[in-house]
Amino acid sequence: MIQCLKNFIPFCKPSRSNFYLSFKYETYSTKSQHTPYLSPHLNYKHFISNAKDISQNIINRNIKNANIFKVCSLYENFRNITTELNALRSEHNELSKSANKTSFLSTEESRVNFIESAKKLKQRIQQEESKLIEIENDLLKEALKIPNDTHPNTPIGKEENAKLIKRIGESIAPEGVTSLKDHLTLCKQLNLINLDQASNVTGSSWYYLMNEGALLELALIQYGIEKAIQKGFKPIITPDVIKSEFSDACGFQPRDSENLSQNYFISNESSQNLILSATAEIPLAGLYSNKILSHKELPIKLVGFGRAFRAEAGARGIDTKGLYRVHQFSKVELFTFTRHDQSDEMFEEIIKLQEEIYKDLGLCFRVMDMPTCELGASAYRKYDMEVWMPGRGRWGEISSASNCTDYQSRRLNIRYKSNTTEFVHTLNGTAIAVPRLIIALLENYQKDDGSVVIPKVLRKWMGNMDVIK
Incomplete structure (x- = not known):
């Protein structure tokens, strides 16, 4: 009983x-x-x-x-x-x-x-x-909607309040060119992309890279990965399909409404809410989820290659012409895990590597300390690099670097042991965002006869070709 x-x-x-x-x-x-x-x-x-x-x-x-x-x-x-x-x-x-x-x-x-x-x-x-x-x-x-804290030196406000840190390179127009063309005109003349058929096959803001355009993408990817390896980054090819909880944990969440999303969801009853990854940053961050690392292992430096999928390709206008704002693009991403006392130094290391990449490509670019309205939820501080695009007649973002402190690691449960157990700091930076770099290279290296010179650092991956004719 x-x-x-x-x-x-x-x-x-x-x-x-x-x-x-x-x-x-x-x-x-x-x-x-x-x-x-x-x-x-x-x-x-x-x-x-x-x-x-x-x-x-x-x-x-x-x-x-x-x-x-x-x-x-x-x-x-x-x-x-x-x-x-x-x-x-x-x-x-x-x-x-x-x-x-x-x-x-x-x-x-x-x-x-x-x-x-x-x-x-x-x-x-x-x-x-x-x-x-x-x-x-x-x-x-x-x-989970609460963003990371913000660095005290970060400018407050919208994009126009970004602070210029430095400008590298002097030329803002191709030397000796009298009839300036934008990248879309050059691509059509040189048969480097096919937007019309991609629109039929998939939809607007999708594209085929053709001929030397395809080779240029492969060359940029290999160049970016090689540069990162030389600086101690370990190469990784990431999955392009991830669980949406990892995307949310990394800070890729709606800013205005829970019902709005930049993600492509995979329709499958057994998919466990899978999405196409918006950036290799997400699967790289997830590599050590639910892990406890030794302080002796840190920093961990990774360079990942993956495809980036963005459901929203922007409003109508100049940014939607050609390759500037598209639904899918290839990306070489830098990602690091550090102790909390290493992240400021690592932030500078990532930026220095990015600068080397764009210097070697012979581009005129500037480094901007981005204001609060331009920070993603995870970023404590973010620098953008903008290259001069003569055909567009304006600066265009080609990469960014962010110190996310422990925002992502708390959501991904990534810690390290020293005297105590602490959450790691995560940082990320774009080494190569292929379409926008193709725009910059075509527009800055164009010649009056319609040809485009290939930067020396890329030629070995393009059969030692020096000019696209």
């Missing part, structure tokens, strides 16, 4: 009093029905202690769907419900101990009272557990 009565009492779960809580990860899409792999470790103590500063940071970044005060309120509710639930579970333990005493259930009245008390206690615990799960899910959903 005693054993039967015990079955009315719910199992006592461990107390969840740790201030640094580990939650199951819920993605923004309602399509996901699978069990999440990631368990973010968000720093709620930091959120609560710095709520006003974080709120201003959200405003500075022009993020519409994040609210730090809502997060703090939800967390307070979570703690209150947890405290109440722990009290009920303590009561359960006392009731369970009483059930082990035969004298306690010696009469019919005591048995009836015990059963009734056990039922009520079970119902109350179940109700509080349901509340806790609901609050927990809401809390995580809102907390």
Whole structure:
């Protein structure tokens, strides 16, 4: 009889009093029905202690769907419900101990009272557990919208407030060219791309690279990877298909609405909410997810090649002409994992490598400290490199470098052991974004006769060809 009565009492779960809580990860899409792999470790103590500063940071970044005060309120509710639930579970333990005493259930009245008390206690615990799960899910959903902190020297505002760090190269127009052409005109004359047939086969903002155009892509990729290897980066070819929870964890999430996404979702019932990767940064970041590294292993420097898929290719206008803003492009990405005291130095190392790449290609470019509205959710600080594109008559972004501090590692659960266990810092930088570099090379190396000179550093991968005619 005693054993039967015990079955009315719910199992006592461990107390969840740790201030640094580990939650199951819920993605923004309602399509996901699978069990999440990631368990973010968000720093709620930091959120609560710095709520006003974080709120201003959200405003500075022009993020519409994040609210730090809502997060703090939800967390307070979570703690209150947890405290109440722990009290009920303590009561359960006392009731369970009483059930082990035969004298306690010696009469019919005591048995009836015990059963009734056990039922009520079970119902109350179940109700509080349901509340806790609901609050927990809401809390995580809102907390994951909070962006990284911002470097104190980062300019505030929109793109026009970007700060010029340096300009490298003097020429802003091809030497001796009297009839300047844009890359689209050059590509058509030299039969380097086919946009019309790609539009028929796939849609607008997709393209075929043809002939020397295809060779130019392969040369740029091999050149970028070789340069990175020379600087100690380890080469990796990444998967182009990833789980959407990794994209969200890396900070590729809607800025204005949860219903808007830049991702291409793969339609498959067994796909576990798979998407086409927007950048090799995401699978590179995921390489050490749920891992604890030794401080002796750090920094880890990777150079990855992958395809980047972007569902939104931009508004109508000059940016949608030709290859500048497309749905798919090849990319060589630099990615590093460091100790927290190494990331500033690594940020400079990545930028120096990027500068070397574009110097060797003979391009005129500038380095910009990007303002708050141009920072992705994960970036603590971001530098863009913009090259002069004569055919467009303007500067165009060809790469960026970001220090993401522990924003991604907390969501991906990547730590390292020294005297204590800390979250790593992650940094990323674009070495080669193929289409925009093709634009820059064609427009800057064009000649009056319609030919294009190939930079010396690329020729060995193009059969020692020196000119595209």
